[in-house]
Amino acid sequence: MRSNSCPTxxxxxxxxxxxxxxxxxxxxxxxxxxxxxxxxGCSACLETAQASRAAAQRVRDALAKEPTRDLLPxxxxxxxxxxQESAVADTTHAFLFRSRFALRAxxxxxxxxxxxxxxxxxPASRQKDHHAFAxxxxxxxxxxxLRWLASVQGEDGAWHPESWGGRAEFxxxxxxxxxxxxxxxxxxxxxLAAKATPRAxxxxxxxxxxxxxxxxxSSGRMYNHGIVSVALLEAxxxxxxxxxxxxxxxxxxxxxxxxxxxxGWGYSAHPASRxxxxxxxxxxxALALGVGQGWTEYGAAxxxxxxxxxxxxxxxGQFGYWQTDDTADHAALTAMGAYCLFKTAGVSxxxxxxxTKLRLALTRVADESAEGRLDYYRSYFVASAVxxxxxxxxxxxxxxxxxxxxxxxxxDATHAGSWNPSDRWSGVGGRLYATSMAALALDAESR
Amino acid sequence: xxxxxxxxxxxxxxxxxxxxxxxxxxxxRRHQRPLVNFFRGMGVYNxxxxxxxxxxxxxxxxxxxxxxxxKFSTFLYLLARQVWIDALRSxxxxxxxxxELAEAKRRDDDALRSGTERKPDVxxxxxxxSPAMRxxxxxxxxxxxxxxxxxxxxxxxxxxxxSRMFQAMNRLRQELR
Numbered sequence: 001m002r003s004n005s006c007p008t009x010x011x012x013x014x015x016x017x018x019x020x021x022x023x024x025x026x027x028x029x030x031x032x033x034x035x036x037x038x039x040x041g042c043s044a045c046l047e048t049a050q051a052s053r054a055a056a057q058r059v060r061d062a063l064a065k066e067p068t069r070d071l072l073p074x075x076x077x078x079x080x081x082x083x084q085e086s087a088v089a090d091t092t093h094a095f096l097f098r099s100r101f102a103l104r105a106x107x108x109x110x111x112x113x114x115x116x117x118x119x120x121x122x123p124a125s126r127q128k129d130h131h132a133f134a135x136x137x138x139x140x141x142x143x144x145x146l147r148w149l150a151s152v153q154g155e156d157g158a159w160h161p162e163s164w165g166g167r168a169e170f171x172x173x174x175x176x177x178x179x180x181x182x183x184x185x186x187x188x189x190x191x192l193a194a195k196a197t198p199r200a201x202x203x204x205x206x207x208x209x210x211x212x213x214x215x216x217x218s219s220g221r222m223y224n225h226g227i228v229s230v231a232l233l234e235a236x237x238x239x240x241x242x243x244x245x246x247x248x249x250x251x252x253x254x255x256x257x258x259x260x261x262x263x264g265w266g267y268s269a270h271p272a273s274r275x276x277x278x279x280x281x282x283x284x285x286a287l288a289l290g291v292g293q294g295w296t297e298y299g300a301a302x303x304x305x306x307x308x309x310x311x312x313x314x315x316x317g318q319f320g321y322w323q324t325d326d327t328a329d330h331a332a333l334t335a336m337g338a339y340c341l342f343k344t345a346g347v348s349x350x351x352x353x354x355x356t357k358l359r360l361a362l363t364r365v366a367d368e369s370a371e372g373r374l375d376y377y378r379s380y381f382v383a384s385a386v387x388x389x390x391x392x393x394x395x396x397x398x399x400x401x402x403x404x405x406x407x408x409x410x411x412d413a414t415h416a417g418s419w420n421p422s423d424r425w426s427g428v429g430g431r432l433y434a435t436s437m438a439a440l441a442l443d444a445e446s447r
Numbered sequence: 448x449x450x451x452x453x454x455x456x457x458x459x460x461x462x463x464x465x466x467x468x469x470x471x472x473x474x475x476r477r478h479q480r481p482l483v484n485f486f487r488g489m490g491v492y493n494x495x496x497x498x499x500x501x502x503x504x505x506x507x508x509x510x511x512x513x514x515x516x517x518k519f520s521t522f523l524y525l526l527a528r529q530v531w532i533d534a535l536r537s538x539x540x541x542x543x544x545x546x547e548l549a550e551a552k553r554r555d556d557d558a559l560r561s562g563t564e565r566k567p568d569v570x571x572x573x574x575x576x577s578p579a580m581r582x583x584x585x586x587x588x589x590x591x592x593x594x595x596x597x598x599x600x601x602x603x604x605x606x607x608x609x610s611r612m613f614q615a616m617n618r619l620r621q622e623l624r
Contacts, residue, residue, distance in 0.1 A: 017613035024587055024612070026594045052616045055623055056588045062569035063484040063589045067496050071479045072472060075503045079468075167452075219469075427453050 019045040023052035138402055138442040141409070142185050145439035146192045148417035149178050149432070157199035159432050165421050166430030169224075172207055172215040174429060175200055176228035177436040179235065185443050188238045201241040204228050208247055212254030219267045225254065226265075226282025233289035252290045255283045256301045263308025276321050277312060280305065281336045281381075288344040306344060309337055317354065317361030331365045335381035338362045342388035359389055363397075370400035374408055375423050376437035383444040405438050456519035463510045471510075474519075475503050481590055482527060488573055488585040489531055498534060502527045521596045524586060528600060572622035580615035583608055 013019070018035045021027050022045075027035060039045045154160050158175045162168045179200040182193040208214055215224025229251045235241040236248060258265060264275025265283045287302040312320045318330040319337035338358045362385055369375075369382045379401055386398055410418045419434040421427075426434050451459060451473040462470030479499060486495035505526045513522050573581055582601055586592045587608075594612070598605045 016617075017609045020613045020616045021594065021609055023616075026587065026609075026612075048616075051620050055616060055619045058569050058623060059573070059584065059588045059619070062573075063481070063488055063585075065480075065484060065487070067479055067483045067499070069496065071483075071496060071500050071503065072475050075475055075500050075507075076468075076472075078500070078504045079507055 013042055013044040013048070015039075015042065015045050016048055019048035020052045023049040024056060139185075141406065142181075142439045142443050143192075144417035145419070145435050145442075146182055146185060146196075146417075148415065148435060149181060149439075150192050150196050152432075153178070153196055153199065157201075157203035159200075161430050161432055164431040165426065166432055167428050169216050169218050169220055170428060170433075172204060173220070173224035173227045174432045174436070175204060176214075176224070176231035177429075177440075178432055179204070180227070180231040181436045181439045181443075183231065183234045183238060183240070184440055188234070188240060193240070197235050197240045201232060201235045201244065204232060205241070205244055205247050208250065212250035212257075214251065222258065222265055222267055222279045223282065225251065226279065226286060229255065229286035230282055230289065233286055233293070237289065237293065248290070249295065252287060252295070252298050255286060256298065259283070259301055259305065263304040263306075265305075274322050275308065277309065277319055277333050277336050278321065280309060281340045284309065284340050285343060302344065306341065309340060313337060313354075313358070313361075315357075317357030317359075331368050332375065332378035332381060334361050334365045335369070335378060335385045338365075339381050339385035339388055342385060362386060362389055366397040366401070370397040370404060373423070374404055375425075376419070376434050376441065377423070377425050379405060379441040380437045380444070383441040387444045402442060405442060408434075408438065457515050460510065460513050460519055460522075461515060463507065464513070471507055474506070478520075478523060479503075482523070485524070485527055485585055485589055486531065487570075488589050489581060490574055491531070491534075494534070498527075498530050501530045501534070505530060517599075518592075518596055520590060520592055521599055524590060524592065524600050528582070569623065572619050575622050576615055576618055580611055580618065583611045584615045584619070587612060 015035065015038055018027065018031065019039070022032060022035050022039070035045075039049065149159070152159065152164065158171055159178045160168075161170055161174045166174060179197050182188060182197050182200075185193070188197065204214065209217075213221060213225050214228040215221045229248070232241060232244055232248055232251070236244045255265070258268070260266060260271075260275045262275060264277075265280045266273035266275045267279060284302065284305045287298045287305065290298045291302055309319075312322075312324055312333075314320065314324045317334065317338075319333040321329070321333055338361070341358065362382075366382055366386055369378055382401065383398060405419075408420050408422055410416060410420050415431065417435075418431050419438040421429070421431045421434040423434065429437075451462070451470050454462070454470070454473070456474065456477070459470045459474050463474065482499040482502060483495050486498045491498060502523070506523060509526065513519070573584065576584065583597055586597045586600060587594070592600065594605050594608045597608045601608070
């Protein structure tokens with residue numbers, strides 16, 4: 001529809017304010033459509049919109065200057081003392097765990113939407129694919145995952161998360177996790193591991209900081225460091241990183257230095273960063289691997305850490321996050337705690353928790369984890385804990401968990417063998433995390 | 448392996464209301480640059496960063512007043528604008544400040560006329576706007592607020608926002624030619 005009554009002077013059409021709002025994307029859909037119909041015949045408004053857009057961009061560019069200093073320290077200094085005392089770097093987990101209902105609902109909605117989209121777009125391939133996966137052997141699926149991981153390993157030996165939907169600050173941790181996936185399959189005695197892990201180990205060893213730590217000094221460092229330490233110790237144990245001993249001891253010393261007085265680990269050694277189960281399982285496993293190498297100087301730190309971990313188990317054998325009654329996400333936490341305690345039984349003098357209660361709690365957790373939303377991180381610890389606990393009664397829920405994992409494998413030919421980054425942590429770790437964790441879970445379940 | 452960086456502003460504010468300082472730190476890091484530029488755009492140069500700090504301290508102080516139904520940036524810039532107004536009032540220098548702006552503008556205009564300036568400058572162009580026009584430009588273009596949100600921050604009707612924006616853009620286009 002054309003308007004013949006529009007003036008030619010840009011600022012003289014009565015729709016000029018709409019032209020500016022249009023340029024700034026400030027109109028509602030209905031207003032926008034109405035304006036576009038008008039502008040189709042109004043050169044004045046078109047010119048106004050075009051010139052406004054250009055001017056706005058210049059203003060935006062001019063207003064993009066960085067401050068001359070980081071404002072945060074000065075702001076924190078001015079907050080009341082109680083606010084400073086409540087500072088905890090590791091509240092993310094607490095929030096996520098406490099908001100589990102909202103997250104589960106969101107995950108369910110996303111899963112339903114994804115399912116609906118896939119069903120609508122590719123019903124036949126989905127059915128066929130799922131049928132194929134249902135028949136697939138976990139070991140074959142793990143090998144496909146390893147092939148995918150091998151295909152995306154960087155020239156420098158690292159896996160680069162930013163290329164796969166993850167965050168660059170976790171490059172070392174995710175490289176460690178991918179390397180661990182190769183090492184845990186078939187005890188690392190296969191050609192893919194022989195090719196991928198020495199390169200990954202070389203990258204990781206070269207990235208170690210002078211304080212012995214791995215990864216950038218962000219709030220995610222203890223995750224990076226813990227996972228890398230475990231991966232390198234596993235590689236060393238298998239003879240795939242023979243030169244690593246000094247670096248590994250330096251890494252273990254760093255863990256000892258970061259251990260809190262109570263025995264656990266937080267996101268940092270700062271007293272305000274409270275120790276929590278999720279971070280602590282990796283340092284504990286690393287220390288246990290070190291002690292397993294005969295490096296008994298780390299035995300005391302391990303014992304102290306295990307006693308701290310054991311103290312987080314309640315009467316039902318469920319583990320807390322910071323303390324016994326903080327069991328909002330008890331399934332994942334219980335799996336982590338049980339895995340750690342069972343796994344270290346061979347190198348620690350005692351399991352500081354009731355083993356029968358742990359097994360019963362783990363049975364409930366395995367059952368729960370096979371249903372509902374998928375969580376790769378939890379799946380890995382559930383499968384690993386069940387394997388470490390060696391309870392035959394937990395095999396049926398594990399089989400259901402395996403089927404659930406298969407359903408999340410990529411249907412896209414370009415990502416064949418990988419897992420879709422679809423759980424609550426995938427925004428951080430991306431496809432590398434999803435694939436490594438799923439493969440590790442399947443591997444633990446199938447061994 | 449999550450951090451607060453993945454959270455929306457609204458979710459972060461919920462955490463701040465629960466006393467989580469890490470969430471507040473994430474908000475500061477996320478918004479400090481646009482906030483400082485907001486004050487710079489308002490013509491505050493030497494004190495822009497101090498005023499941004501004041502705004503964040505006020506944000507923490509008034510965190511319980513925030514309702515998740517409102518967009519976080521609306522709440523933040525309500526506070527920022529109040530900080531700006533209070534700063535002018537408390538120093539009893541609103542007039543002096545406006546005078547300073549007017550003088551700066553006159554100097555800039557002189558400079559432009561004498562040809563010593565090589566090209567039109569956005570900061571000069573912003574200074575040429577009236578405070579009322581500058582407000583809407585900075586909130587809309589600088590901070591990406593919708594007209595409705597701006598109307599809430601400035602407590603004026605949406606229609607007024609729209610007409611002020613139109614006038615402001617006409618003026619800016621002339622200044623930036």
